[in-house]
Amino acid sequence: MVLLEAKNVAKSYGGLKVLTDLNFHVNSGEIVGVIGPNGAGKTTFMNLVSCLSPITSGTITYKGIRLNDKKPHEIAKLGIARTFQVVKPFGGLSVLENVMVGAFYGKRNLKSKAEARDAAEEAISIVGLLDVKDKDPRILPLAKRKKLEVARALAMKPDLLLLDEVMAGLSMKELEDITEEILKLKQKGITMLVIEHVMKAIMKISDRILVLHLGQKIFEGTPKEVVEEPAVIQAYLGAKFAEKGK
Amino acid sequence: EEIVFGAALSLTGKLAKEGTLVKNGYELWKEAVNKKGGIKVGGKNYTVKIIYYDDESDPNRGAKLVEKLITVDKVKLILGPYGSESVFATSAITEKYGAIMVQGGAAADKLYTRNFKNLFGIYTVATEYMDDIIELTKGKSPKSETVAIVYSNDLFSTEVAKGAKRSAEKNGLKVVFYQDYPKGTQDLSTVIVQIKGKNPDIILGCGHFQDTIVMVKQLKDYKVNPKVLGFSVGPTLPDFVNSLKGDAENIFGSAQWTMTLKYKDPVFGSNQEFVKAYKAKYKEDPNYHSAGGTAAAVIFQRAIEKAGSIDDIAKIRAALSSFNEETLYGKIKFDSTGKVTGKGMAVVQIIGGTQKTVFPDYVAETKPIYPKPQWK
Amino acid sequence: MKDKKIILFFLFLAVLIFLPYIVSGYWLRVLTQTFLFASIATGSNIIIGFTGYPAFGNIAFFGVGAYVTGVMTTTYNVPFLVTLPFCALSGFVLAGILGIPILRLKGHYFAIATVGIMETIKEIVDNMVETTGGGMGLTLPIMVGEPEFIYKYFYYVMMLCMLLSVLICYIISRIKIGYALRAIRVDEDAASVMGINTPLYKTLAWAVSAALVGIAGGIYAYWLSYIDPHTVFGGTYPVKMFAMILLGGATTVTGPLIGAFILEIISELVWSKFIAIHGMVLGLLIICIILFIPKGIFETFKGGFSFRKLLNNLRENSL
């Protein structure tokens, strides 16, 4: 079943075309990876889905609902959660409270504090931040802040999770942990759209990979197909990678 | 023994200047009285003491401080602050506590519409401020027929303007321009351009020192030349000439009081004696603010002496209600609302770089220059 | 720890309740004024501290409240207490309407916009001579009764107003909305993608804030019995309010209240001592507070007072 669908989506800032004529879809239960050179428009696409900036033309639908003119909070209520590439923790609130905000609002919309706390703790334990749950996130190292982003999104109980470079800056070990968790979440039925430059991880988790370049889709296929596609190697992976991959 | 008065004045803030002058007036009176042995009541001499507080030009603070004077310092004889807003706020407090206030610092008519029993004011009220300037033009030639009135949109100035308009119309003048402007404005060019279009014979500015200066400068800039240029506030202050130099020449101002008035006074002997004493103490000329302070205190003193009690407010009030004496401020009488009646204003004109009293005739030093010559 | 705080608060309350039977009218007035500021600061803190929108011109609603009471009691002879809900309502509605466009602004820009609104309302009131008396001000009917009674009356009414503000702040900080507001304070994009209807919550926070400040304005008008646009809109109120909030700590419920008490009492003492130079002393005092305890009393002295902390603060914030 198609969960998210983009039809002829285009986006420009002033005169600068950032996305042009993008068509693609995400099926329920799938993990779709999005890769592409820097500035290809990946984050921009995610911003369009979460309605943080308006679509210039084309449509995005989610469960058959047109998202174009929605507000970000309405998107959240529909069951879409996201993380930010440049992390945005709520400073001044502890890690736990950060995640509670997600539980209070989001699709879950919990009313009582106790419920929210339980939900938040669950999400925190999934990403492994229990030991710092009372800390102010501003002083946490980057990787932990990225995990916090994920936890907050999880606490919203999303059907579709948009992850923007949550693995960047993680050590090998952490990378393994988080890919594991992502696969577990998939098992729980959460659909995911994952932007990432860490190829090792993206290859492992994605069912399909979408490759963007200069605002256009240049390829779409399984991880295996992607690493062998000359266009992708040329634009994104580089010759060295292709060699290593073989 | 001591008799204690209280005063909450603006010693800082936007009214600091006027507040300080009023305080000077009180201080001069205090010294003069104490030198004579104090206030004589029932055969006893009481040394005068005044407790001062600074209301920072904030009426609300003033109210609070008067309350402090009454409840903490136990003072029921309150000397007024400067400024209508402050008198408004503080007199409400004195009234509630049954304390009594004599004030020489506010001229708003509205002060006397509240049925207060314990407030007495010696300023000619705002609506009568401009009467004498208009009076002065009567029968002069060339005849003045039109008048433009501009005023700052605060309580005092609005009342002055209203009174000026009424008085002008009563005297058969045509009011061709009547407009208010925001308090403390920094530019009046538009108003002046509009006035210029009407070419009035008389221009009356009802505002404060700051806007008066702006107005004179811009009237000259735009070459507007009325026969009479008069202001409610400004020309009576020495700074007026300092600031405007030659441009101040021939401008009229209305004055509650001037140095040259020839009145007798129960404490100083006469107005001239007062001026001398003031100059000796402060090394500068007194103006109507300081004189108002002194006069209010003198009247207070006389009423207390007549009442024969320093703490029976009812008796003191009765003495004030029936007050009828000549003081340095003129012949003072109060009506039933507590406002002074029949005192009138003096008109001054800047002539040769100094203020000269030019009207009414019986106190005038010299004849007014009419019409006002063109700007140099 | 928390219990201790609550006990302390109730103790403080008990003292306030009995104080009118001990101190003089002047000190009652000082305290009433302190309550007034505490109400304004606490009420405004919902939008300023909790939501992070520095509504510098929140005093606008104070003025509106004052005029609502003023006009209602003079023109329509409505009893004073009956006017108070209308003060709240007018603040609520006005902020609600203005909030929609204005709350799109952030930081300083928002602060200035609220100042603009305050000045605009002031000028409008100034020009509505028919109803408000314009620059001539408005004289309210004076309450009948013994001065003793009147001052206790206003003392308690103002105290209730302050307590109402504190209570509402406390509730807000405890429930779900509190989390939304705090999230909005830090990052609105993040808050909105998490499902928080940010425009709605911001506007709500401002409207509640305005309502509380409006009530304080209404009481003030009747208390002082004379209002004019220049005193109820602006003057030094906004800055004082801000200083109080910062002094006590913007993110706490009782911070602004404590800030109000400290600043009012200190300045009262300074005023009576240094008549000629108190302005300079007050200025220096504010500068010193800012230099040494910029995070507010609460944050700074959480674990007890020490000079080292003061120096640390200085070092931390300087270049």
Place this chain on the structure above:
Amino acid sequence: MVLLQVIINGLLLGGFYALIGIGFSLVWGVTNIINLAHGAIALLGAYLTYYLFVSIQLDPFLSIPLSFVSIFLFGYMLQRFVMNLVVKAQIFILLILTFGLEIFLVNFMTTFFSADFRSVTPSYAGESLVIGEIVIPYIRLAVFFVCVIFAIAMGLFLDKTWTGKAIKATSLDIEAAMMSGINPAKIYAITFGLGSAIAGVSGTLLTLTQAFSPSIAGGLTLRAFIVSILGGLGRIEGALLGGLILGVVETLSSYLIGESYKNAIAFGLMVLVLVLKPSGLMGRKYYAEVKH
């Protein structure tokens, strides 16, 4: 014809407003300090000019360089030794600090220079250029030109010199500026010094057209506010534009609607601009954002 005269008046007035606004906007844009003492600092310049005029008959226009230099030093020291102690704190802390400073300065001036209103009237005051029915007072014209020159010079300084660029960089990210080798303490002090110096010059010019006393400080600051907002931050030309617009709007509205509404309209306009274009008419992106 009257309309034209009114517009010219507005432009002339606007020049002065612009000058008041430039220094304010500069300091705000860079150090993120809303300097509530701006008006008070301007008055320091005014008093300097006044006393020079009274004591040695120095023409106000000739005292401009003196005001500039001495008030620059004052602002520089102030920032270096007071403000720099708190620049890293929350921005609104700084607001209150400047408020404390304003109270201090105003009271200082009241104590030492008295609360009297002052004004300077040189011999050529009141001379005007008359073209047909249009009257252009020379003094206001000269004030206008001085203001425009300062605006342009400041704009060039910011865009073209290393110090100017360092000022901008510092305003965007202090730590990043430090990592590029910029000394932010010095940059802040220079910026504040310049802002103050320009305020001082506007104070100097103020003596010619108006009466001043310490009590008008707040009103001046408020104008500076409006001007900065109208123009937008991060660009000095913005303040010039903002000033001119404010001047013209004031005179026009007082002509068309009524003098007493001019403040309401000025503030209303400011709010409107903010709502429609939050960064002001010419404001640059990313400047004076509130950082957490």
Place this chain on the structure above:
Amino acid sequence: MALLDIKELSTGYGDLQILRNINIEIEKGEIVALLGSNGAGKTTLMRTIVGLNRIWKGDVFMDGQRLTNASSTKIVSSGVSIVPEGRRLFAGMTVTENLEMGAYCNRKNIKEKIERIFDFMPRLRERKNHLAGDLSGGEQQMCAIGRALMNEPKILLIDEFSLGLAPTIVDSLVEIVHRINQEGVSVFIVEQDVQLVLDMSVRAYVMEIGEITLSGASKDLMNDPKVKEAYLGM
């Protein structure tokens, strides 16, 4: 003496100590890696070297000159450049202006230097008149590296080198780093992709909870079982 010599350095935030007795030496022309798990204190060390954090104890020498708690201006002028964590570009200035600011302490041949950087990273040339704040994450990283190079440093500190960069770009940046290294510039690099950074560097330090626990030649470390387990995921 080494080019950059860190002796017994301790520092922290507020009362909280983060780094303890750090000793690091970097010779002229060396590429040295700093490994460490999250929160170990790598960024803190980098910031301390450029003078953004106060040194509590210990010393930093650059070319024999003592720079302990010297001003950033002095440190940067002495030839230290940093690519900070989080890029920290001047958002409201264009790419070109950002590069210019990098040359604040070294204002020679600015035009040529900018051209050279555009040659290194052509994507930046395409974006040269855009505001840095509008760039994508990866573009910002490139700009930050370019800005650091504008100072013509003797030593380049890079925090989170490949973070958020596309593989092709990483490749070209690695090449760039090698190129400038060949010109005699030392590089001190923090990077999570341990494989990559050990390949690039000659020597490496491993930091754990604020202390250096291991150091040596990169080749050796690559075979060190501890490193293998903790950082290479083998």
